[in-house]
Amino acid sequence: MEKRVVVTGIGLVTPLGIGVEETWSALVAGKSGVGEITRFDATGYNTRIAAEVKGFNPEDFMPKKDAKRTEHFIAYSIAASRMALEDARLTIDAANGPRIGVLTGCGLGGLNMLEITARTVDTAGPKRVSPFFIPMLIGNMAAGMISIQFGAKGPNASVATACAAGAHAIGDAFDLIRYGKADAMITGGVESVVTRTCIAGFGAMKALSTRNDDPRKASRPFDKDRDGFVVGEGSGILILESLEHALERGAHIYAEMAGYGMSGDGYHMTSPPPDGEGAARCMQAAIDDAGIQPTQIDYINAHGTSTPLNDLYETRAIKMMFGDQAHKVPISSTKSMTGHLLGGAGGIETVFTALVIQHGILPPTINLDNPGEECDLDYVPHTARKKEVTYAMTNSFGFGGTNASLILKKFTQ
Amino acid sequence: MSVEDKVKKIIAEKLSVDLEEVVPEASFVDDLGADSLDLVELIMSMEEEFDIDISDEDAEKLVTVQNAIDYIKAH
Numbered sequence A: 001m002e003k004r005v006v007v008t009g010i011g012l013v014t015p016l017g018i019g020v021e022e023t024w025s026a027l028v029a030g031k032s033g034v035g036e037i038t039r040f041d042a043t044g045y046n047t048r049i050a051a052e053v054k055g056f057n058p059e060d061f062m063p064k065k066d067a068k069r070t071e072h073f074i075a076y077s078i079a080a081s082r083m084a085l086e087d088a089r090l091t092i093d094a095a096n097g098p099r100i101g102v103l104t105g106c107g108l109g110g111l112n113m114l115e116i117t118a119r120t121v122d123t124a125g126p127k128r129v130s131p132f133f134i135p136m137l138i139g140n141m142a143a144g145m146i147s148i149q150f151g152a153k154g155p156n157a158s159v160a161t162a163c164a165a166g167a168h169a170i171g172d173a174f175d176l177i178r179y180g181k182a183d184a185m186i187t188g189g190v191e192s193v194v195t196r197t198c199i200a201g202f203g204a205m206k207a208l209s210t211r212n213d214d215p216r217k218a219s220r221p222f223d224k225d226r227d228g229f230v231v232g233e234g235s236g237i238l239i240l241e242s243l244e245h246a247l248e249r250g251a252h253i254y255a256e257m258a259g260y261g262m263s264g265d266g267y268h269m270t271s272p273p274p275d276g277e278g279a280a281r282c283m284q285a286a287i288d289d290a291g292i293q294p295t296q297i298d299y300i301n302a303h304g305t306s307t308p309l310n311d312l313y314e315t316r317a318i319k320m321m322f323g324d325q326a327h328k329v330p331i332s333s334t335k336s337m338t339g340h341l342l343g344g345a346g347g348i349e350t351v352f353t354a355l356v357i358q359h360g361i362l363p364p365t366i367n368l369d370n371p372g373e374e375c376d377l378d379y380v381p382h383t384a385r386k387k388e389v390t391y392a393m394t395n396s397f398g399f400g401g402t403n404a405s406l407i408l409k410k411f412t413q
Numbered sequence B: 001m002s003v004e005d006k007v008k009k010i011i012a013e014k015l016s017v018d019l020e021e022v023v024p025e026a027s028f029v030d031d032l033g034a035d036s037l038d039l040v041e042l043i044m045s046m047e048e049e050f051d052i053d054i055s056d057e058d059a060e061k062l063v064t065v066q067n068a069i070d071y072i073k074a075h
Helices: A020-028 A064-068 A070-090 A111-124 A133-136 A143-148 A162-178 A196-204 A243-249 A277-290 A308-327 A341-359 B002-014 B036-050 B058-062 B064-075
Strands: A005-016 A100-105 A156-159 A182-193 A234-242 A255-264 A297-301 A391-398 A402-409
Touching: A005 A020, A005 A070, A005 A162, A005 A243, A020 A341, A070 A143, A070 A182, A070 A234, A100 A143, A100 A341, A111 A133, A111 A196, A143 A156, A143 A182, A156 A162, A156 B002, A162 A182, A162 A234, A162 A255, A162 A341, A162 A391, A162 A402, A182 A341, A182 A402, A196 B058, A234 A243, A234 A341, A243 B036, A255 A277, A255 A341, A277 A308, A277 A391, A277 A402, A308 A391, A308 B036, A341 A391, A341 A402, B002 B036, B002 B064, B036 B064
Parallel strands: A100 A156, A100 A182, A297 A391
Antiparallel strands: A005 A234, A005 A255, A182 A234, A255 A402, A391 A402
């Protein structure tokens, strides 16, 4: 028999703040986390802006020695996991540890370390390569280090589906609990790639905004003048557990996990199909999984990257999927404020979706001054809105044509 | 800075321990908490600092702080 699965803890490290409260209040206030790149000298790059995490000290969240041997992405995920576990008041010990797992999503891994190491090989030779290079490069080291830090010895895995990785990780963790393979999961997404090769690489694809003179206006999903996404970094982690496990502990429940849909475009390496049919099938699969009708969805946290193609095709997908209802459901892209966290996006946006249900407030899509052609849905422009939400959906789509949609539901016994 | 002090400083830094803990008889693994990756990094750092090559065979024999100091002084 399938088990019901609920969200009982959340943790965030984002360009808007370290912690859930700081991030959520900035999100509701419509603040942008985008600024000039400080991680490296971006002179000569077409894009010189990013949404960086500010004021993060890894030693606040882990022993000094571990802080030294972890890349940013790993440190962010450990920090968000610590917050989520404390929020859930979930204590992991030798008895329950094997039934609590970790499943994280990460699109690119430790690119910064890869760049440093490539330079070391070239200038000093292969014998000078750090033994910590590979451990700091591989994306699943986030899940590994979370497990080591907190003693979660159940299923341990990582998803690498580009910008859908965080959402797939959470969906897969949801399935593991549903089908009885774990009682609880620490899950979400993480990314930290404000690095030379990343900014140059996405820049070469013409995927990034070049609005360098006005960083806070650069991420403008669904707007006529959108010119690409802004690279963001950070981590969003949730504690999922079976309902019975949560009730037994008397845990606070943010929301119930109601549906998980996946699909593949089978179309192009980086472009979604123009009619949005892959994304539409993904949303339909999530709605079917939840056993509801499209009319019951009260809010959509869009993938909404601020690229010309994504926002148009996602809008078409929502119209294909929802029909006449498409104009009635409020949709927002929080990437307008956080930037695009790539593999971390699904993590923070699922946390946001849980908070939408908890607080009955929809965060806005900022910078949406003049809607783009065909972008005529209700994107909650500029300011947050109060709304009672029972079912909320969050979308994540990735290069390779990989799609994930999650539906969360207000919890009732 | 003497060779001894330099070696101790590298060990403290690479193993993230206090300098006071780096006493001559301290074992890298048993007393200072080093794992296999730490040991590789430590050897590399000493090679770099003192501009020497430490063979894998020799590296295996460097178990304590005193071993390392003696080795560096002899080479």
